[in-house]
Amino acid sequence: MDNNVQQDVNVLIKRRFEELTELKSKGFEPFAYSYDIDSNSEDIIKNFKEDEKRVVKIAGRIMALRRMGKASFAHIQDHEGRIQIYLRKDDIGDSYDAFRLLDIGDIIGVEGFVFKTKTGEISVHVTSMKLLSKTLRPLPIAKETVDEAGNKIIHDQFADKELRYRQRYVDLVVNPEVRDVFIKRSKIVSAMRNFLDSEGYLEVETPILQPLYGGAAARPFTTYHNTLDTTFYLRIADELYLKRLIVGGFNGVYEISKDFRNEGMDKTHNPEFTMMELYVPYKDYEWMMTFVEKMIHNICKNVFNKLEFEYDGKNITFGSSWKRVSMIDELKEKIGIDVLSADVKQLKESAMKLGIDIKGLETKGKLIDEIFSVAVQPELIQPTFVIDYPVELSPLAKKHRTRNGVVERFEGYVAGREICNAFSELNDPIDQRERFEAQGKMREEGDQEAHQIDEDFLRALEYGMPPTAGLGIGIDRLVMLLTNQTSIRDVIFFPQMKPEVK
C-alpha cells in the first residue's frame, strides 16, 4: 500500500487505509465489480405510496451519516439526487459491522423497502448492503439546513474556486448545481446538432493541426510534427477548411469543435473553446439571420421549454425575430459622425471622448470596432443583430451589394455580449486575394493577428465556390447565457489553469 496516495497521508487518509485493511480482513471487497440497480432516488420519492413497502435496489455515494449505536441513518446521492437510508444491525447483521467502517464519500449499493420515517422523510429501510467503492480521501462535505422561510442554507460549502476547477470531480460531487449546468450544456449542444441535422446539414471534421492558421484574427498556438519536421498551428477557426468543402459540393456543412487561441484568459476567454461553424451554399447573410433566430428558438424550447431567460440580473426574451440595427447608423446616432467617411484622426478624437485608450488602435477598422463596443454594445440587451461591418475588419466577408465600405456581415448580441458572427462569404477569388494582401500589409506593420495569405484556399476559390452564408457561434458563451453563468470557467469542466506545483 505504499504508493503515491500514501505520500501525502494525513490522519484522515491514514484512517481510511486502516478501515480498508480491516474491511478486507473481514472478507468485504472494498472495490466491487458491479451492482445491478432497479431504481433511483428520484423515482423512489416521486412514486412513493403509503403502506406499499416497495422493494428497491439503488446505489450511490454516502453524503451524510447519522449513527445511533445499532442503527444508523445516512443519505446517499445518486445521479438523480439524494435519498435517506435506514440500517439496523437486526436487519443486516454482519454488514452492519462493515457499515461501521464506512465514511462519507463511500459508494454503496443497498436493497430494501421504501417507508416514511416518524419525521416524514421518505427513506429506504435497508435489508442488504454492499460496499462498491471505498473512498480514500475525505470529501469537503457541506451540511444543509432549511430556515423558517423554507430556504435551503448550506454550511461550509466547498467554495475555493481554484480547488473547484482543479478538482472538478469533487466539485461535481458536492455542489449539485454545477452538474446541472453541465447537463444543460450537453443538452444545448445536442439540440443544436439535432436541429442542424434535421435541416439537412452534414457534420464534418477538419484539421486541428494546420500549416497556416486563418479564419479569425487571433494569435495561434504552435506545435511541431517530428516526421514531417514541420511547425504546425492549432486552428484558431474552422472557416477556411469548411469553405473548401463547400467548393467540393456539399449541401451545407457544420463542425462543432475546439478552437485554440493563444491570448489572455478572463471571464469570457479560455485558451481552448468550443465553436460551431456552419456554411450553407446558395444563401446569404439575410437568410442566415432568420436561420439563427430559428435555431436559438428551437434550442430554448427543446432544452428549457421557455423563451424568457434571466442573465446577470437582466431579463432576456428570445422572440421569433430579433432586432436588426446597422453598425454604421447606430454609431452615427450615438457619436454623431459617419464612421465610414471619417478619417483616423476624427475617429481617434471620438474614441478619446468616450474615454477609450487608443494605444495600439491605429486603423479605422479597429477604432470603429472599439468605439462600437463601448458606445453601443452594452445597450444591446435583447437579442439584436448588428449588421454591416467595415471592410477592413472582415477580410473573409463579401462586400455589401449596395453600400460602399461595408461588408454583408452580422453579429448577434444578447445581454450586451456577442454570441455569433456571420456573413455572406466572400467567393470572389480576386477580391479575396486583395483582402489577404491588405492583411499581409497590416501584418508587416506589426498586427500579429492579421491573416496570412492562404494560397491553397485561394486556389479552392478559383475552382468556384457558390454564394454561401457562414455562421460561427461560441458554444461556451451561448451556454453561459442560457444557464446564467458569468464566468466561462463555470461552463467548462476543466478550465485552463497554471500547472499544479508540488
Next chain:
RNA sequence: GGGCGCGUAGCUCAGGGGUAGAGCAUCUGCCUUUUAAGCAGAGGGUCGGUGGUUCGAGCCCACCCGCGCUCACCA
C-alpha cells in the same frame, strides 16, 4: 502584463508582536425512526515559501509562489 485583494486544521472561517482558535469533519465511549441527530471525552497545524527586523513573528518588512477580482487584447 498593470491595479486591488486573498493564502491559518480535511472544509468554512476568526485571530493583526507574547502558549495556535471555533464550527463542521475525524477518533473513543454511550445511543435501534435520526436529519446541521444528541451527550461525554480526545486527536489533528512547517499559519503558502524564503530571507529580514525583534528578546520574541500567523501577525511587521522585502522578495518569491499560487489563486481570485479587475483593466488592457481577443470570441
